[in-house]
Amino acid sequence: MYWRERKHYFYTVAVIVIVISLTFYLRGLPMRTFWSSLLFGMTVLIIFSSYDYYRFQCRHRQRLQQVVPQVDLTPQSQAEQDLLKLLDEQKVYYENKIAGIKKFDEDLTDVVRIWSHQMKVPLSVLDLMGQTSDFTVDELKEQTFQLENYLDMLLHYLRLNHEQTDYRFTTVQIKPLVQSVVRKFAPLFIRKGLSVTIDGDATWTTDEKWLSFALDQIIANAVKYTKAGKVRVQISPQSIKTSDTGIGILKEDLPRLF
Numbered sequence: 327m328y329w330r331e332r333k334h335y336f337y338t339v340a341v342i343v344i345v346i347s348l349t350f351y352l353r354g355l356p357m358r359t360f361w362s363s364l365l366f367g368m369t370v371l372i373i374f375s376s377y378d379y380y381r382f383q384c385r386h387r388q389r390l391q392q393v394v395p396q397v398d399l400t401p402q403s404q405a406e407q408d409l410l411k412l413l414d415e416q417k418v419y420y421e422n423k424i425a426g427i428k429k430f431d432e433d434l435t436d437v438v439r440i441w442s443h444q445m446k447v448p449l450s451v452l453d454l455m456g457q458t459s460d461f462t463v464d465e466l467k468e469q470t471f472q473l474e475n476y477l478d479m480l481l482h483y484l485r486l487n488h489e490q491t492d493y494r495f496t497t498v499q500i501k502p503l504v505q506s507v508v509r510k511f512a513p514l515f516i517r518k519g520l521s522v523t524i525d526g527d528a529t530w531t532t533d534e535k536w537l538s539f540a541l542d543q544i545i546a547n548a549v550k551y552t553k554a555g556k557v558r559v560q561i562s563p564q565s566i567k568t569s570d571t572g573i574g575i576l577k578e579d580l581p582r583l584f
Contacts, residue, residue: 332378339371441480448472468517475546482539493533500561501527503534507541508559514549526561544568
């Protein structure tokens, strides 16, 4: 690398030496004087080149340490400027990647903590059913459904945050989509005596699978936290609004949930 950056200087020195030697030869000048001058010049050149090579190696080591933020490196050539720019871009890229991994790890920890807490409820109910033998088939199906739903939620969350997650945007009729989500929870609606109203319709360009997952979570919470009354879904070209007669959601929890 040092030779590639300095080769033009060495070529220039070699050409000058050849020209001077030809001048001495053609004019019949004493070659002893030429060799003395050449020896003196080569000595100076070697000293200068050694110092220049030392500086080059120092800068090379600094470039290798560019990942350390406190290094103050002033580029000496265009090649060094390009290299430093590339290193800076790589540094920013990997810092963002690490920050994203940390954020995902924190979010996943929160999700798993909430998920494990939610899973304890149906598991405890199933355990109690097994101990007392006092349950119906519908009650058993309800708890099994809750377990499947929570497991499905966790798997969807892991896929959602994966880089290879594929999104397929198509034209989707929203009302049939909402109706299919509501049908999934039909046994819970019937068991709790809740009514469901779906008003309006719209056509959106969206990913049907992931929109269904989002609506699934909203409807699931509406059923879970509504003891009596109804759940209403209003569809418009701009939005999907859900409301229920349950306990509601704390205002400070809305940004985290939505």
